[in-house]
Amino acid sequence: MNGIKLETSLRARSVLGYRRAIRTATPPILRKASSTTENASHVCDVCIVGGGIVGTALASALSTSSLKVALIEAGNLFQIPENNGNTYSNRVSSLTGSTIRFLKQIDAWNAIEANRSTPYRTMQVWDAIGKGKIQFNAPPGEEAIAHIVENNHLQAALVSTLTASQQTKIFNQSKVNSIVSGPLKHGGYGWPVVRLEDGRTIQSRLLSFAKVGADGANSRVRTFAEIDSNGWDYAQMGLVATLRLVPTDKGNDTAWQRFLPSGPIALLPLDNEHSSLVWSIPPKLAPLLRSLPEREFAEIVNVAFTGSWPDLQFLTSQIGDDGSASANFVEEARWSRKRAAIGEPKPPTIVGVQHKSRASFPLRLRNSESYAKSRVALIGDAAHSVHPLAGQGLNLGIADAESLAEVIKEGIEVGQDLGHIHLLENYTRARFTSNLAMMKSIDSIGKLFGTENGPVVTLRSFGLDVTNSMGPIKDRIMNFAGRSII
Structure with a gap:
C-alpha cells in the first residue's frame, strides 16, 4: 500500500x-x-x-x-x-463480537439500553454491475454478525x-x-x-x-x-441519514450493502421501521443529496439499492444545483424500481428520512x-x-x-x-x-468494486458467487472481520 x-x-x-x-x-x-x-x-x-x-x-x-x-x-x-424510539442519531457503529466482549468486561455493555442496540444476523452484499452476490450469516458461536449502536448512546x-x-x-x-x-x-x-x-x-x-x-x-x-502518518484522501464523501421504512412482519435484522461504481451504499437496521444509511458518493453530489426534498431523497436511495447504474446516473443528473428535483423525478425513480433485476437482493422499501439526519464527511485512509x-x-x-x-x-x-x-x-x-x-x-x-x-x-x-472494467467485473462477480457457495470460506471471512484482528 x-x-x-x-x-x-x-x-x-x-x-x-x-x-x-x-x-x-x-x-x-x-x-x-x-x-x-x-x-x-x-x-x-x-x-x-x-x-x-x-x-x-x-x-x-x-x-x-x-x-x-x-x-x-x-x-x-x-x-x-435521547431515548425516543422514533428518533435515532445519524452516527452509528457496527460492533463486532470481540468489541462487545470487551465492553462487557468494562461494564459498559449493560449500560446501553436494550432498545438502542440492534443485532443483525444476516448480511447481503452484491455488485450493481456484475450481479454477483454473497450472503453472510453470524459466525459459529456468535448470536449475531454484529450489533448496531448509536455512537452517542x-x-x-x-x-x-x-x-x-x-x-x-x-x-x-x-x-x-x-x-x-x-x-x-x-x-x-x-x-x-x-x-x-x-x-x-x-x-x-x-x-x-x-x-x-x-x-x-x-x-x-x-x-x-x-x-x-501516511495515506490518502478518497474522492468520496460519506453520506449518513436515518431512514424510515415500510415495516414488514419479517422484522429488520439484515444489513444490506450494494457496491456501486461510485462507492458502496449500506443499510443498517435500527428497528422494524428505521435503518441507518451510509453511502459513499462523489463530493460534488453530497450537498445536492443533503438538500434534496424528503420524498425525492427516499426514492433515489431506493434506486441506489435496486435500480440499474445508468438509471441512478440519470436521476442524479436531474438534481439542480440548489438540491431541487425535476418535475418527473419520483415517477422516473419508481419506474426504475419496477425494472429491477429479478433475483437481486431486495432491501426494505424506504419511505422517508428523519428530519435533519442527513450529514456528510470526507473519507480518507491514514495510518501513523x-x-x-x-x-x-x-x-x-x-x-x-x-x-x-x-x-x-x-x-x-x-x-x-x-x-x-x-x-x-x-x-x-x-x-x-x-x-x-x-x-x-x-x-x-x-x-x-x-x-x-x-x-x-x-x-x-473498495478499488476492486470501484471499476467498470469488463473483465474485472466478470471476475469479481464470479468470485462473489463462488465464495457464496463455500460455507467454510465465508465463516473464515466473518471470523476475520469479527475479531477486528486483535
Whole structure:
C-alpha cells in the first residue's frame, strides 16, 4: 500500500530480544511524581487527550487499576442522549463480537439500553454491475454478525462507568492549548505537560491521543508526538441519514450493502421501521443529496439499492444545483424500481428520512508510521482512519484501547515505567500490523468494486458467487472481520 509501512526497528526486533532489552535498558521508575511536577495543577499516570468513544473506553479499562487517569475532552461528555424510539442519531457503529466482549468486561455493555442496540444476523452484499452476490450469516458461536449502536448512546454508557471511579479525573469541555515536555530530571525523564485554555496543566507519565479534532489539536498532537502518518484522501464523501421504512412482519435484522461504481451504499437496521444509511458518493453530489426534498431523497436511495447504474446516473443528473428535483423525478425513480433485476437482493422499501439526519464527511485512509514514541501512544482516530465500507473503524479503535490498557497493566505488574518506549512498543507491535492488514483489505475491496472494467467485473462477480457457495470460506471471512484482528 502506498506509503504505509512497518518501521524497520519493529520488523527486525524479535520478541526475545525485545524482552531482553526491557530487562537491561529500562531506567529506574520515578517514585515521586512531585520531583518533576512542582508546577502542574494535576499529576497523573496516564493522560488521555480526546474523550470520544475510544478515549473513554481506554479510561474505563484503566479505571479499575491503581493508576491515576486524566481524560480531556473539548465537548460535553455528560450530555444525555435521547431515548425516543422514533428518533435515532445519524452516527452509528457496527460492533463486532470481540468489541462487545470487551465492553462487557468494562461494564459498559449493560449500560446501553436494550432498545438502542440492534443485532443483525444476516448480511447481503452484491455488485450493481456484475450481479454477483454473497450472503453472510453470524459466525459459529456468535448470536449475531454484529450489533448496531448509536455512537452517542455508546459514549454515554462508557462515561457512566467512569462516574464512580475515584482514580479518573475528567476535564470536561476543556480545550488543549499546548503540549510540552516537562523538566528533564532523573536521567532525562521529561513527563509531558498538557496546558488547557483555562490555564490548568496536567502532567503524566504517559500521554495517549485518542482523537484529533478540528480545533487545531491535530497540529499540536503531531508536533509533540513527532509521528507522521501516511495515506490518502478518497474522492468520496460519506453520506449518513436515518431512514424510515415500510415495516414488514419479517422484522429488520439484515444489513444490506450494494457496491456501486461510485462507492458502496449500506443499510443498517435500527428497528422494524428505521435503518441507518451510509453511502459513499462523489463530493460534488453530497450537498445536492443533503438538500434534496424528503420524498425525492427516499426514492433515489431506493434506486441506489435496486435500480440499474445508468438509471441512478440519470436521476442524479436531474438534481439542480440548489438540491431541487425535476418535475418527473419520483415517477422516473419508481419506474426504475419496477425494472429491477429479478433475483437481486431486495432491501426494505424506504419511505422517508428523519428530519435533519442527513450529514456528510470526507473519507480518507491514514495510518501513523508508529503508534508510540517515548511517553506518547496513539489510539483510534489519532492513529489511523479507514473507509467505512466494512464498518471496522470503531472496532479497530476499541481494539487499540483494549491492547494499550493490557500493555499498561502488564507494565505495572513488572514495575515498568509506563511511558518508556520499550514498554509502549509492545502496543505498537500488537496493533500496527493487524490494523494494517484490515486497512489493506478494505482499501483493496473498495478499488476492486470501484471499476467498470469488463473483465474485472466478470471476475469479481464470479468470485462473489463462488465464495457464496463455500460455507467454510465465508465463516473464515466473518471470523476475520469479527475479531477486528486483535
